[in-house]
Amino acid sequence: MLEGKAMVKETDMSTKMQIHAMASASQALDLYDVYDCISIAAHIKKEFDSVYGNGWQCVVGSNFGCYFTHSSGTFIYFALATLNFLIFKGTSS
């Protein structure tokens, strides 16, 4: 499956991390069905936890809104295929 190019809607991540986020999403879409949002989100979150340390959160879906506090430089929101992806590292303090 070849996804179209991901469209970044909003971010404060470094470019390298952005590319990694979109690559993880694309990889997850190859592994899982487009309706299995939780497995897709799990795949991305686990990869980010491994590479960039614990505390990442990932929301995937076609209809959602959320409000959150994130650590600096760790937020990206983008669209890929029919889904929207939100990845951020939550702050617990």
Next chain:
Amino acid sequence: MLEGKAVIEDTDMPDKMQIQAMASASEALDLYDVFDCTSIAAHIKKEFDTKYGSGWQCVVGSSFGCFFTHSKGTFVYFTLETLNFLIFKGASYLI
């Protein structure tokens, strides 16, 4: 607007906090349109930050899935009207 009773799908919160979560959601639905998911989520998250300390996250929508790590005892997922609500306090370390 009188909402129907919220249905809890999954939680590890104490009962009192659950009730607060559903009350906040109900209040938010009175204040905002059902399509304005972000404002609804903002209302709930801000209330929880005020009452229970900062670091809360809130996701509202009719079609989403997510995967996250949360602090112990701070997670609730429920349905109210046509929307699903997820509220949790993010953890930046595993304990």
